Amino acid sequence: MADLPDKASAFIDWYLAVVEEAGLSDKRYGVKGMNVWTPYGFAARRALDAVIVRALESSASQAVEFPALIPQTEFQKEKEHIKGFDDQVYWVTRGGATPLDVPLVLRPTSETAMYPVFALWVRSHRDLPLNLYQIVNTWRYETKTTRPFLRVREIHFIEEHSCQLDEAAATHRVQENLTSFAEMATEYALPYVPTRRPDWDKFPGAFYSIALDIPVGAGRTLQIGSIHHYRENFSRPYAIQYETPDGGQRFVHQTTFGLSERLLGAILAVHGDAKGAVFPSSVAPYQVVIVPIIAAEGGEAVLRFARGVAASLKAAGLRVHVDDAEGRPGPKYYHWEMRGVPLRLEIGRREAERGGVSWADRLGRKGTAGPDALVEAIRAELKGYDEALARRANAAFAAAFAPAATLDDLKGSTQVRYLSWCGAEACGHAIETAIDGALLGTPEGKFELAQGTPGACIGGCGTTPTVWALAGRPL
Amino acid sequence: MADLPDKASAFIDWYLAVVEEAGLSDKRYGVKGMNVWTPYGFAARRALDAVIVRALESSASQAVEFPALIPQTEFQKEKEHIKGFDDQVYWVTRGGATPLDVPLVLRPTSETAMYPVFALWVRSHRDLPLNLYQIVNTWRYETKTTRPFLRVREIHFIEEHSCQLDEAAATHRVQENLTSFAEMATEYALPYVPTRRPDWDKFPGAFYSIALDIPVGAGRTLQIGSIHHYRENFSRPYAIQYETPDGGQRFVHQTTFGLSERLLGAILAVHGDAKGAVFPSSVAPYQVVIVPIIAAEGGEAVLRFARGVAASLKAAGLRVHVDDAEGRPGPKYYHWEMRGVPLRLEIGRREAERGGVSWADRLGRKGTAGPDALVEAIRAELKGYDEALARRANAAFAAAFAPAATLDDLKGSTQVRYLSWCGAEACGHAIETAIDGALLGTPEGKFELAQGTPGACIGGCGTTPTVWALAGRPL
Numbered sequence: 001m002a003d004l005p006d007k008a009s010a011f012i013d014w015y016l017a018v019v020e021e022a023g024l025s026d027k028r029y030g031v032k033g034m035n036v037w038t039p040y041g042f043a044a045r046r047a048l049d050a051v052i053v054r055a056l057e058s059s060a061s062q063a064v065e066f067p068a069l070i071p072q073t074e075f076q077k078e079k080e081h082i083k084g085f086d087d088q089v090y091w092v093t094r095g096g097a098t099p100l101d102v103p104l105v106l107r108p109t110s111e112t113a114m115y116p117v118f119a120l121w122v123r124s125h126r127d128l129p130l131n132l133y134q135i136v137n138t139w140r141y142e143t144k145t146t147r148p149f150l151r152v153r154e155i156h157f158i159e160e161h162s163c164q165l166d167e168a169a170a171t172h173r174v175q176e177n178l179t180s181f182a183e184m185a186t187e188y189a190l191p192y193v194p195t196r197r198p199d200w201d202k203f204p205g206a207f208y209s210i211a212l213d214i215p216v217g218a219g220r221t222l223q224i225g226s227i228h229h230y231r232e233n234f235s236r237p238y239a240i241q242y243e244t245p246d247g248g249q250r251f252v253h254q255t256t257f258g259l260s261e262r263l264l265g266a267i268l269a270v271h272g273d274a275k276g277a278v279f280p281s282s283v284a285p286y287q288v289v290i291v292p293i294i295a296a297e298g299g300e301a302v303l304r305f306a307r308g309v310a311a312s313l314k315a316a317g318l319r320v321h322v323d324d325a326e327g328r329p330g331p332k333y334y335h336w337e338m339r340g341v342p343l344r345l346e347i348g349r350r351e352a353e354r355g356g357v358s359w360a361d362r363l364g365r366k367g368t369a370g371p372d373a374l375v376e377a378i379r380a381e382l383k384g385y386d387e388a389l390a391r392r393a394n395a396a397f398a399a400a401f402a403p404a405a406t407l408d409d410l411k412g413s414t415q416v417r418y419l420s421w422c423g424a425e426a427c428g429h430a431i432e433t434a435i436d437g438a439l440l441g442t443p444e445g446k447f448e449l450a451q452g453t454p455g456a457c458i459g460g461c462g463t464t465p466t467v468w469a470l471a472g473r474p475l
Numbered sequence: 476m477a478d479l480p481d482k483a484s485a486f487i488d489w490y491l492a493v494v495e496e497a498g499l500s501d502k503r504y505g506v507k508g509m510n511v512w513t514p515y516g517f518a519a520r521r522a523l524d525a526v527i528v529r530a531l532e533s534s535a536s537q538a539v540e541f542p543a544l545i546p547q548t549e550f551q552k553e554k555e556h557i558k559g560f561d562d563q564v565y566w567v568t569r570g571g572a573t574p575l576d577v578p579l580v581l582r583p584t585s586e587t588a589m590y591p592v593f594a595l596w597v598r599s600h601r602d603l604p605l606n607l608y609q610i611v612n613t614w615r616y617e618t619k620t621t622r623p624f625l626r627v628r629e630i631h632f633i634e635e636h637s638c639q640l641d642e643a644a645a646t647h648r649v650q651e652n653l654t655s656f657a658e659m660a661t662e663y664a665l666p667y668v669p670t671r672r673p674d675w676d677k678f679p680g681a682f683y684s685i686a687l688d689i690p691v692g693a694g695r696t697l698q699i700g701s702i703h704h705y706r707e708n709f710s711r712p713y714a715i716q717y718e719t720p721d722g723g724q725r726f727v728h729q730t731t732f733g734l735s736e737r738l739l740g741a742i743l744a745v746h747g748d749a750k751g752a753v754f755p756s757s758v759a760p761y762q763v764v765i766v767p768i769i770a771a772e773g774g775e776a777v778l779r780f781a782r783g784v785a786a787s788l789k790a791a792g793l794r795v796h797v798d799d800a801e802g803r804p805g806p807k808y809y810h811w812e813m814r815g816v817p818l819r820l821e822i823g824r825r826e827a828e829r830g831g832v833s834w835a836d837r838l839g840r841k842g843t844a845g846p847d848a849l850v851e852a853i854r855a856e857l858k859g860y861d862e863a864l865a866r867r868a869n870a871a872f873a874a875a876f877a878p879a880a881t882l883d884d885l886k887g888s889t890q891v892r893y894l895s896w897c898g899a900e901a902c903g904h905a906i907e908t909a910i911d912g913a914l915l916g917t918p919e920g921k922f923e924l925a926q927g928t929p930g931a932c933i934g935g936c937g938t939t940p941t942v943w944a945l946a947g948r949p950l
C-alpha cells in the first residue's frame with residue numbers, strides 16, 4: 001500500500017497507478033493495448049453506459065448492432081475516410097486455413113458497415129430522421145503508447161449515426177447531440193468545452209467536427225467525444241437517398257456522435273486524488289460501502305443491522321456492498337477510498353444499538369444519519385456529495401484556462417489558452433508550434449471564460465477580425 | 476402481406492419469413508451469415524439478456540470483458556480445443572500494412588483468452604470459487620448454411636467461466652448453472668431437456684458436456700446452450716493453480732456455461748405461429764401496444780386518453796408503444812401480431828368515455844379492463860398470457876417425444892425418441908444412422924417422460940444394463 005505518485009507533477013504515473021490499484025483494468029493480457037475489464041471496472045462501465053443510453057434514447061435514438069467485420073470493398077468507398085484509417089485497421093485475411101476472397105476489416109468505426117444498409121432502409125422522407133446508435137467494440141492498430149481507457153487497441157465505443165432530410169436538419173441533430181452530452185456530463189460532474197476542430201484536424205470524411213475536450217491539468221486536454229456533420233460526403237458514395245414528397249430523389253445529410261471508454265478515463269483523471277479514484281455516484285460500481293465494525297461482543301447484532309441497512313438501500317435502488325470480510329476497518333477504508341466509493345457507512349455496536357449509521361464521503365466529509373428516515377438521509381448525502389464533486393471539478397475547470405496575447409504566452413504553458421485567431425492554417429500551425437500541442441479549435445456555443453470580442457490574430461499575421469480559439473496539449 | 480409458409484410442413488421457410496416480416500434481423504449485410512440487429516431485434520435481445528444477467532448474477536457470477544483477439548500462441552495451448560476450432564476461426568494477420576509477428580484469432584469462445592489471466596488472478600484457495608461471465612460477440616467461419624439467430628458467423632454469446640477448488644465443487648457449479656438456466660427457461664416459457672452428450676460429441680477439451688436441447692417439431696432439436704465440466708484439462712496447460720490451506724499447490728477444476736442468440740431463435744421457433752412471432756412478455760420489445768381508433772369526431776380525446784394509459788403503464792415498468800401512425804386499425808393489428816406483441820389495447824371513443832380499454836392478447840383471448848385498477852388489470856392479463864403461453868409450449872414439448880423400441884422406430888421419425896442404450900459408441904452410431912440425426916445423450920436429472928427402467932439396448936447389441944438416451948435431428 002505505497003503512496004500514489006503525485007498527481008500534479010507526475011500525472012500519467014499517478015493515473016496508471018490509480019487504474020491498477022483501484023482494480024479497474026488488467027493490462028497483463030497477451031496483446032499490448034488490449035486490456036481486461038475486471039469485475040470492478042466492468043461495473044463502472046455498465047453504470048457509465050446506462051447514463052449514455054438514457055440520454056441518447058431520450059433524444060429519440062434507437063439501439064442497433066451492425067457486424068464487426070467490414071468487407072474491404074465497402075471500406076474503401078469514401079476516399080478521405082479510408083485515407084484516415086488505412087494504416088490503423090486490423091485485417092482479417094483467413095477463415096480457417098482458407099484465404100478470404102475479400103479481406104475483412106475489424107471496424108475502427110462503423111460508417112462503412114452501416115451505410116450500405118442505410119441505403120436499403122431509407123426509401124422515403126417518411127423514414128427520416130433515422131437516429132441509430134450502437135455500443136460495440138472497435139479496434140485500432142495503435143502505434144503510440146497505450147494507456148488503459150485513454151488509448152487502447154480494443155475500444156469500448158458508443159456511436160450514433162443519423163440520416164437527415166437536409167443540411168439544416170443535420171445541423172439541428174448536432175445541436176441535439178450537444179444537448180444530450182450536456183446531460184451526460186452533468187451526471188458525470190465533468191465540465192468540458194465543445195470546440196469546432198480546425199479543418200486540418202477534422203474527422204476523415206466530415207464536413208466539420210465538434211470535439212468535446214476536457215482539461216486534465218498542466219495545459220493537457222483529453223478529447224472524450226466528438227460530433228460530426230457529414231453533409232452528403234458519405235450518402236453519395238453509399239447511395240443513401242430518399243424520395244421527397246414531390247417525387248424527387250435527394251441524398252440524406254448525415255451526422256455522427258461518438259463517445260468511448262475514454263469517458264471513464266476522464267472521470268478518473270478529473271476527480272481522482274492522492275487517495276485514488278473518486279467516482280460520481282452515477283458511475284460508482286458501489287455507491288455505498290458498509291463497513292461493520294465487529295468488536296469482541298455484539299458482533300452478530302452489528303452484522304445483522306448492517307445487512308438490514310444494505311437491504312433497505314438496495315430496495316431503494318442504490319448499489320451497495322457490505323464489506324464483511326475479515327480484517328480491521330482501517331485497511332478497508334483505504335481499500336474503498338482507492339476504489340472511489342462515494343459514501344462509506346461505519347456501523348459498530350453504538351450505531352447498531354441506536355439504529356443509525358456514521359458516514360464519511362470520499363471528499364472527507366463526515367456525519368451521522370438515522371435512525372429516522374435513514375434511506376432518505378443517505379440519498380441526500382449522496383446528492384450533496386455529487387454537488388460538492390461538481391463544484392470542485394468546476395473550480396478546477398475554470399482555473400485550467402488562461403488567455404494568451406502572444407505566441408510567447410503559449411510556450412511551456414501549464415494552462416489551456418484561449419486566444420485570437422484569424423482562421424488561417426499558417427497562423428494555426430504557428431500557434432501549435434508555440435504551445436507544442438494543438439489548436440483545439442473555436443468554442444462551440446458560448447465559452448464564458450473568454451469575455452468580450454477577440455483582438456488581433458496572435459498567430460503571426462496580426463490581422464482582424466478573428467475568433468476565439470483554444471490551444472492546449474492533447475493527451 | 477402474403478401469408479407465411481406453413482410452420483408444420485415448411486418449418487425453415489416459415490422461420491426465415493417470420494424473422495424477416497417481424498423486422499428482427501436484416502441479412503442483407505455484405506458478409507453472409509453476419510446479420511444486422513435491427514432496432515426491434517435489438518430490443519428483443521436486450522430483454523433476453525436482462526433475464527440472463529439477472530439469473531447469472533443471482534448465482535454469484537460477476538460480469539467481465541476480455542479482449543476479442545487471442546494470440547495464436549495462447550490459442551494453441553490445449554490440444555483438443557484447438558483441434559475442435561482450428562478450421563473455423565478467423566485470423567487477423569495484418570495491422571495496417573504490417574504483417575503481425577503473432578497472428579491473432581477472433582475469439583470463437585474465450586477459454587484461451589481468459590485462462591492465461593485467470594492464472595494471474597487465482598493465487599490462493601481464498602480466491603475460489605471464481606465465477607465470471609461475459610456477454611460478447613464471437614466469430615466462427617461457418618461453412619454450413621447460415622440462418623438468423625440459429626447459425627451465424629458473428630454470434631451474440633454469453634459465457635460463464637468458473638474456477639473451483641476441486642472436482643466436486645465444479646460438479647456443484649454445473650448444478651448451479653442448471654438451476655440458473657431453469658429460472659431463465661421459465662421466464663422464456665421454454666421447456667427443454669438437459670442431456671449429457673456422448674463422449675464423441677462433447678465440447679473440445681471438456682471432461683463432459685451437458686447440452687440444453689429444445690424440440691422444435693418433426694423430430695428436430697435445437698441446442699440452445701451447454702454446460703461443461705473441464706476438470707483440470709485447461710488449468711494444467713494454462714497453469715491455473717492455487718495455494719491450499721496447508722501450503723500445497725493444486726490445479727483448479729473448471730466449468731463453463733454458454734448461451735447465445737440461439738435462445739431468441741428458439742423462442743421464435745417454439746412460440747411462433749401462422750400469424751408470426753409470439754413473444755413471452757419477458758422478451759417482448761413492447762409488452763403492450765395501444766392502437767387508438769380515431770373516428771371523424773372525438774379523435775383528440777381518444778388520443779389523449781391512449782397516451783395517458785401508456786404513461787400509467789410505463790410508470791409501472793411496462794414496455795409500451797402507442798401506434799398513432801396514420802392508417803386503419805386492421806393493418807396495425809396484423810403488423811403487431813406479426814411482431815409478437817403480447818397484448819394489444821384498443822381504444823376508441825367508447826373506451827375513452829368509459830375510461831377503460833378493450834384488449835386482445837397474442838393468443839387470441841379478448842376482454843375489457845378498467846376504468847378501475849386498469850394497470851393492475853393489464854398486469855394480470857400479461858401474467859395470464861404468459862401462463863397460457865407456457866401451457867401451450869409444455870403441451871407441444873410433451874407431444875414432441877416418443878419412445879423407440881427398435882432401430883426401425885427411429886427411421887423417418889417425426890418425434891424426438893427416447894430409447895435404451897448400452898453406452899457403447901458403436902450402438903450410438905447405429906442409432907444415429909437409423910434416425911439420420913444424433914444421439915443427443917442421456918437426460919441429466921429426471922426426465923419425466925420416460926417411465927420405469929430402460930430395457931435392452933436397441934443399438935444392435937441387445938445387452939443390459941442400459942440408460943435412457945435421446946435421439947433426434949439437430950437443426
